[in-house]
Amino acid sequence: MKQHHAAAVDIRQWYHGQKGGGFYIACDSWNLSFVPDEIRAVQEMWKEGRHIADIAEVVMRPVREVAVLVMSLAEENKIKPRKGGVFGA
Secondary structure, three states, rough: OOOHHHHHHHHHHHHHHHOOOEEEOOOOOOOOOOOOOOHHHHHHHHHHHHHHHHHHHHOOOOHEEEEEHHHHHHHHHOOOOOOHHHHOO
């Protein structure tokens, strides 16, 4: 499924480029790649109820990047919703 999505995005980018409209890549300067140790740490601290700013400090990443990881993990059911959301329990 992800492969089909990537192909669709590539086609849209090509089409917009051909039409002279260009395209915009959101958050292009953000580092949204995470190593397994960072993911495990975020999952553990999320489960403990830690505030997202505290999690970001521990993994030494900007809050916005950790927030994107949290959204991705939640979408994939790898973390559960919690009381207090990103602010913790």
